[in-house]
Amino acid sequence: MSKNEAKTAFAGYPLLPLRQGVILPGTMSPIAVARPVSLDLLRSVEPGDLVVVGFQIDGDAESPVLGDLHPIATLARVHRIEYGEGPRAKVLVEGLDRCSLTQTVQSRPFPRVLITKVTDTDDDSPDARALAASLRERVAELQRKQDSGLDDERLDESSPGRLADRVAAGLPLDRRRELEVLMTLPVAGRLRLVARLLAEAVELDELRRRTDQEVRQRLTKQQHDAILRERIRAMQQQLGDDEEGGRTSELRERLAKVDLPEEARKTVDRELERLERLNPNHPEFAVAQTYLELIADLPWNDRAQAKIDLDALATKLEEDHYGLHDVKRRVLEHLAVLELAQGHRGTVLCLSGPPGVGKTSIGRSIAEATGRPFVRIALGGVRDEAEIRGHRRTYIGALPGRIISAIRKAGVKNPVVLLDEVDKLAHGFGRSPEAALLELLDPEQNNTFTDHYLELPFDLSEVMFVCTANDLSALSPPLRDRLEIVELSGYTPDEKLEIAKRHLLPKALEQHGLLTDTVRVTDEALDRIIGGYTREAGVRQLGRMLAKLCRSFALDVAKATEHRIPTAVVEADDLAERLGRVKFFDEVAERTTAPGVATGLAWTPFGGDILFVETSRMPGKGRVESTGQLGDVMKESVRAALTYVRSHADTLGVEEDFLEHADLHVHIPAGAVPKDGPSAGVTIFSALTSLLCGRRVRSDTAMTGEATLRGRVLPVGGIRAKVLAAHRAGIRRVILPRQNEADLDRVPEEVRSAMTFIPVDDMAEVLAAALEAEPAEPAWRPTAESTPTATVPTA
Numbered sequence: 001m002s003k004n005e006a007k008t009a010f011a012g013y014p015l016l017p018l019r020q021g022v023i024l025p026g027t028m029s030p031i032a033v034a035r036p037v038s039l040d041l042l043r044s045v046e047p048g049d050l051v052v053v054g055f056q057i058d059g060d061a062e063s064p065v066l067g068d069l070h071p072i073a074t075l076a077r078v079h080r081i082e083y084g085e086g087p088r089a090k091v092l093v094e095g096l097d098r099c100s101l102t103q104t105v106q107s108r109p110f111p112r113v114l115i116t117k118v119t120d121t122d123d124d125s126p127d128a129r130a131l132a133a134s135l136r137e138r139v140a141e142l143q144r145k146q147d148s149g150l151d152d153e154r155l156d157e158s159s160p161g162r163l164a165d166r167v168a169a170g171l172p173l174d175r176r177r178e179l180e181v182l183m184t185l186p187v188a189g190r191l192r193l194v195a196r197l198l199a200e201a202v203e204l205d206e207l208r209r210r211t212d213q214e215v216r217q218r219l220t221k222q223q224h225d226a227i228l229r230e231r232i233r234a235m236q237q238q239l240g241d242d243e244e245g246g247r248t249s250e251l252r253e254r255l256a257k258v259d260l261p262e263e264a265r266k267t268v269d270r271e272l273e274r275l276e277r278l279n280p281n282h283p284e285f286a287v288a289q290t291y292l293e294l295i296a297d298l299p300w301n302d303r304a305q306a307k308i309d310l311d312a313l314a315t316k317l318e319e320d321h322y323g324l325h326d327v328k329r330r331v332l333e334h335l336a337v338l339e340l341a342q343g344h345r346g347t348v349l350c351l352s353g354p355p356g357v358g359k360t361s362i363g364r365s366i367a368e369a370t371g372r373p374f375v376r377i378a379l380g381g382v383r384d385e386a387e388i389r390g391h392r393r394t395y396i397g398a399l400p401g402r403i404i405s406a407i408r409k410a411g412v413k414n415p416v417v418l419l420d421e422v423d424k425l426a427h428g429f430g431r432s433p434e435a436a437l438l439e440l441l442d443p444e445q446n447n448t449f450t451d452h453y454l455e456l457p458f459d460l461s462e463v464m465f466v467c468t469a470n471d472l473s474a475l476s477p478p479l480r481d482r483l484e485i486v487e488l489s490g491y492t493p494d495e496k497l498e499i500a501k502r503h504l505l506p507k508a509l510e511q512h513g514l515l516t517d518t519v520r521v522t523d524e525a526l527d528r529i530i531g532g533y534t535r536e537a538g539v540r541q542l543g544r545m546l547a548k549l550c551r552s553f554a555l556d557v558a559k560a561t562e563h564r565i566p567t568a569v570v571e572a573d574d575l576a577e578r579l580g581r582v583k584f585f586d587e588v589a590e591r592t593t594a595p596g597v598a599t600g601l602a603w604t605p606f607g608g609d610i611l612f613v614e615t616s617r618m619p620g621k622g623r624v625e626s627t628g629q630l631g632d633v634m635k636e637s638v639r640a641a642l643t644y645v646r647s648h649a650d651t652l653g654v655e656e657d658f659l660e661h662a663d664l665h666v667h668i669p670a671g672a673v674p675k676d677g678p679s680a681g682v683t684i685f686s687a688l689t690s691l692l693c694g695r696r697v698r699s700d701t702a703m704t705g706e707a708t709l710r711g712r713v714l715p716v717g718g719i720r721a722k723v724l725a726a727h728r729a730g731i732r733r734v735i736l737p738r739q740n741e742a743d744l745d746r747v748p749e750e751v752r753s754a755m756t757f758i759p760v761d762d763m764a765e766v767l768a769a770a771l772e773a774e775p776a777e778p779a780w781r782p783t784a785e786s787t788p789t790a791t792v793p794t795a
């Protein structure tokens with residue numbers, strides 16, 4: 001005994017009580033520890049220390065005392081301690097000797113006990129040696145027949161008593177038998193007991209093997225399952241409850257009638273065989289059944305009897321949409337190519353324009369005119385490519401993507417699918433739904449489109465895809481490259497008048513239960529609604545105003561006797577009572593009464609719009625400030641315009657030192673709205689020149705174009721939308737870059753004839769056309785009257 005072990009024996013050994021299991025001497029065994037007292041014990045010992053492993057009589061006792069333990073315990077050596085998550089640990093111990101528990105010398109923080117070692121009796125007797133030799137031979141025989149899991153070398157080196165303990169530890173014994181071996185102190189009796197237990201274990205193992213072999217010979221697994229299924233089905237039929245079997249048979253019949261590709265047919269056969277083997281209560285049963293139902297529902301070879309009658313389509317588009325001549329022509333050209341070139345995989349149409357101009361309804365009209373089903377897929381806010389391509393079936397609650405679901409809903413493989421608001425796709429972390437559209441909208445690839453849920457190629461080449469968008473700049477270049485862009489810039493007032501008379505007003509009257517001859521709205525009243533109550537590129541707000549007008553008459557009808565009122569004629573002067581005060585006024589003339597204010601034209605995703613550039617000069621030290629939530633490009637336009645004015649001060653009639661004792665402020669109202677882009681360059685230049693030379697900008701003139709440091713005017717985009725916005729605002733003169741003059745062909749004739757367009761190449765031409773001839777006030781004398789006050793709309 002070492003010095004440390006002698007000290008431990010004198011002070012008492014730490015006691016580790018076990019609820020289950022037995023540690024026999026001469027064996028190595030792991031012990032799971034969770035009791036707080038036992039964990040305290042493990043923290044106080046190290047590998048190599050000795051502990052006493054006691055065995056509880058009642059495993060439910062939480063704090064066992066000496067009387068709760070069997071009298072014989074095992075003295076063991078700690079080899080390794082591992083701590084897990086939470087209050088748990090695992091200790092590996094080696095049983096050394098039997099011992100009897102004599103006295104408790106400590107209870108907290110963990111018990112310590114005094115022991116008396118128990119030595120094996122008659123360990124070297126002839127009887128014990130003979131029994132040990134017989135047991136070794138039996139174990140060796142078993143080891144030759146099969147792997148018994150016993151170590152021959154360790155058994156050969158063992159004494160008779162230790163041999164019995166090690167063989168017992170290798171047998172599948174319950175705790176009662178293990179305790180019986182531990183408590184048997186005579187070695188000969190222990191060897192006889194272990195030999196008997198070994199014989200029982202061998203007999204049970206052989207019985208199990210014989211039974212398994214007989215079962216395998218009698219029935220294969222498939223036959224066994226088939227018989228069980230037949231029995232279950234027979235019992236369900238007798239009970240009148242064979243619903244699942246009927247569904248499976250019905251599903252098999254449906255799938256047999258579907259004309260599937262070869263790859264899909266192999267998948268269906270495999271999944272059907274798997275479905276029939278599954279228990280209806282198994283979770284995978286519903287997953288497999290739902291998958292097969294999707295395959296059965298998809299139109300693999302079902303087509304609509306599509307007809308491309310260009311005259312009928314032209315008539316349908318004309319009935320449903322007034323104006324939009326360029327758009328209608330482009331749609332007819334697209335369908336004419338599909339008619340002449342059978343099997344031609346043309347480009348995908350993308351209708352781009354502000355809200356309310358009829359993009360979605362054009363797609364519906366195409367479907368009705370060609371006899372194809374129409375399906376709309378809203379893509380606004382979709383942030384995961386799995387929404388487009390589906391979720392894999394390994395996930396709980398997996399579903400097919402929106403594309404395959406839309407084809408399933410249409411019931412044919414050649415519908416018209418409208419991908420609405422394609423520019424509103426969101427971008428999640430590491431997931432781009434836009435990327436999933438690249439294969440879908442590529443005519444060279446979508447004939448083998450693969451949904452993650454379906455996991456089979458599906459031919460989408462016959463689907464007519466139509467996309468809609470408000471802002472094309474939000475689309476990635478690869479996606480935009482796959483689209484044929486058709487722009488819808490908006491409607492003129494005359495077109496809105498006709499749309500209101502033909503479509504919006506009759507629809508509003510019908511929706512509100514009013515007869516068409518009950519309420520009549522004059523053209524003057526409609527013009528007042530279009531110009532004074534709405535200011536938009538489309539007609540959505542106009543429809544809301546007409547609905548509000550009809551609601552006011554519906555209230556009168558509901559209050560009237562017998563729900564009847566005389567026929568009402570709505571004049572322009574009656575609108576204030578029905579719709580409230582006018583919301584929009586012609587403020588261009590008011591804003592440009594003082595020098596330093598110019599009217600510009602801007603493009604937004606919601607159509608064209610006008611903007612005012614206001615400038616002011618005050619005493620200072622040459623500081624230039626720009627406000628109105630301007631972007632970097634627009635701020636650079638301010639600096640470029642100021643540099644040009646300073647470098648051409650003599651030509652413009654401006655003092656060269658105008659910045660030495662003055663500050664300049666450039667402001668663009670509607671400060672809550674971010675603004676950017678180069679097309680306001682000529683407007684900023686004109687406003688600064690007007691301020692510094694004292695000449696007002698003409699109130700009937702608006703302008704657009706990018707200005708360079710050399711005074712050149714460069715072309716910009718969105719000319720049609722900008723011209724329509726100027727026309728809506730009452731402006732009749734527009735200054736634009738000469739290189740944009742060809743874009744005026746896309747402006748409606750009634751707008752072109754009502755306006756004057758001045759194409760320019762440089763800033764000198766801009767000033768000659770924009771500024772009034774005589775100064776409104778002396779130059780470079782800023783006063784309170786000459787400094788315009790910015791009028792910012794309130795939110």
